[in-house]
Amino acid sequence: MSTRLWHPFSDMAAVDGNEFVVDRAEGAYVYDEAGRAYLDGCASLWYCNVGHGRQEIVDAAMRQMSKLEAYSCFADIANRPALELADRLADLAPVDDAKVFFGSGGADAIDTAVKLARAYWQARGEHQRVHVVSRETGYHGTHGFGTSITGIPPNRDGWGVLPGENTVAPLHDLDGVEKVFAEVGPERIAAFVIEPVTGAGGVHLPTDGYVEGVAELCRRHGVLLVIDAVICGFGRLGTWFGIERFGVRPDMITFAKGVTSGYLPLGGVIVSGEVAAPWWTTPGERTLRHGPTYSGHPTCCAAGLATLDVYERENLIARGGELEMPLFEALAPLTSHPYVHEVRAGFGFLAAVELEQDVLDGVRDAPNVLLRAARKNGVLVRGLGKGVAVSPPLIANDEDLALLAEAIRGGLDALPLEAPVPAAPGA
Numbered sequence: 223m224s225t226r227l228w229h230p231f232s233d234m235a236a237v238d239g240n241e242f243v244v245d246r247a248e249g250a251y252v253y254d255e256a257g258r259a260y261l262d263g264c265a266s267l268w269y270c271n272v273g274h275g276r277q278e279i280v281d282a283a284m285r286q287m288s289k290l291e292a293y294s295c296f297a298d299i300a301n302r303p304a305l306e307l308a309d310r311l312a313d314l315a316p317v318d319d320a321k322v323f324f325g326s327g328g329a330d331a332i333d334t335a336v337k338l339a340r341a342y343w344q345a346r347g348e349h350q351r352v353h354v355v356s357r358e359t360g361y362h363g364t365h366g367f368g369t370s371i372t373g374i375p376p377n378r379d380g381w382g383v384l385p386g387e388n389t390v391a392p393l394h395d396l397d398g399v400e401k402v403f404a405e406v407g408p409e410r411i412a413a414f415v416i417e418p419v420t421g422a423g424g425v426h427l428p429t430d431g432y433v434e435g436v437a438e439l440c441r442r443h444g445v446l447l448v449i450d451a452v453i454c455g456f457g458r459l460g461t462w463f464g465i466e467r468f469g470v471r472p473d474m475i476t477f478a479k480g481v482t483s484g485y486l487p488l489g490g491v492i493v494s495g496e497v498a499a500p501w502w503t504t505p506g507e508r509t510l511r512h513g514p515t516y517s518g519h520p521t522c523c524a525a526g527l528a529t530l531d532v533y534e535r536e537n538l539i540a541r542g543g544e545l546e547m548p549l550f551e552a553l554a555p556l557t558s559h560p561y562v563h564e565v566r567a568g569f570g571f572l573a574a575v576e577l578e579q580d581v582l583d584g585v586r587d588a589p590n591v592l593l594r595a596a597r598k599n600g601v602l603v604r605g606l607g608k609g610v611a612v613s614p615p616l617i618a619n620d621e622d623l624a625l626l627a628e629a630i631r632g633g634l635d636a637l638p639l640e641a642p643v644p645a646a647p648g649a
């Protein structure tokens with residue numbers, strides 16, 4: 223059978239006719255069309271934090287849809303769910319005098335944040351501040367600016383000239399960031415965009431002082447700090463936006479995914495009052511000529527409000543932090559597997575298992591071979607450039623984590639390398 227569905231980030235020549243069709247989901251598990259259960263080891267694509275099948279989110283969306291399914295928020299038009307969700311997010315965010323600009327996902331949030339940063343400096347008369355600094359392994363979606371600033375080279379290559387002016391700074395090296403600032407000229411830098419823990423680029427955990435150091439460097443040079451909390455937000459690091467763990471108050475926060483846990487598409491940018499001021503102070507002075515059709519979509523915002531209720535009622539935001547050590551302990555034994563280069567876990571409820579270079583050289587598309595083997599063992603994980611990532615729903619329990627580790631170990635053992643896997647010590 224052949225497909226007409228073009229899958230994102232996929233080798234369609236290989237996928238065509240070989241799709242894995244998901245049929246339904248409940249809690250931390252999804253089911254294929256034959257009814258077989260799989261642990262949702264990456265919360266779909268790092269977003270289903272509250273778990274699947276939450277009837278109250280469905281009901282909230284349905285109620286809103288029956289009343290006012292959609293209406294634009296352009297000019298002076300608003301709707302109650304968008305107003306309420308903006309209030310709640312602004313109150314929760316570690317951003318001073320926050321305003322909230324809605325879109326439909328993470329990529330448009332990033333492009334909004336980069337455009338806003340540039341427009342802010344234009345409005346302030348610092349016309350030279352158009353440069354954006356990001357960092358290695360950062361993933362910021364696939365729109366124009368997000369593609370330009372990504373720290374994952376294969377995602378940046380092959381498009382010809384990309385929009386904007388930007389530099390990718392080193393991952394863990396604060397001196398390297400200072401060097402980038404000096405080389406570019408800090409007075410030319412509009413913003414620094416950073417995920418506190420890089421997700422899709424490999425789950426790279428923060429080193430001591432890096433995020434705080436970047437924040438301080440930005441403050442010293444007047445560069446706007448944009449925290450991309452698309453993955454790190456909504457409990458993934460045990461706080462609402464991830465950045466609270468570093469005691470940093472950024473100028474903007476981009477969010478998506480967990481805000482609705484994916485029940486409906488929604489994203490946006492939380493913007494400080496200072497950055498918003500050029501557009502919020504003097505009537506008739508300035509209009510931000512930017513915004514997607516579905517900004518403030520009432521049904522998506524109603525789903526967001528119901529999702530926030532679930533987080534609050536079940537204390538799921540803190541649970542992301544409580545689960546970080548159990549996840550670390552479940553996966554740490556894989557470190558001694560001969561095919562494993564490194565297990566990165568222990569900060570937030572997400573982790574990566576990176577393969578040895580020999581394995582990457584010896585098995586074509588090894589991360590995908592591993593994830594398919596884990597799937598055979600009843601667990602869905604996410605492929606990375608050099609391994610697999612996990613970020614289960616925040617409702618996962620110890621048994622789920624044991625199953626996750628076991629399925630990955632089984633997948634590793636099944637990798638078709640010539641050398642047999644040596645028996646584990648004591649086995």
Ligand SMILES: Cc1ncc(COP(=O)(O)O)c(C=O)c1O
Pocket residue numbers: 326327328329330332361362363364417421422450451452453478479489
């Ligand atoms: C950190 C980060 N920023 C931005 C995005 C883009 O979000 P979306 O795919 O909703 O456009 C993603 C998606 O995975 C992400 O992980």
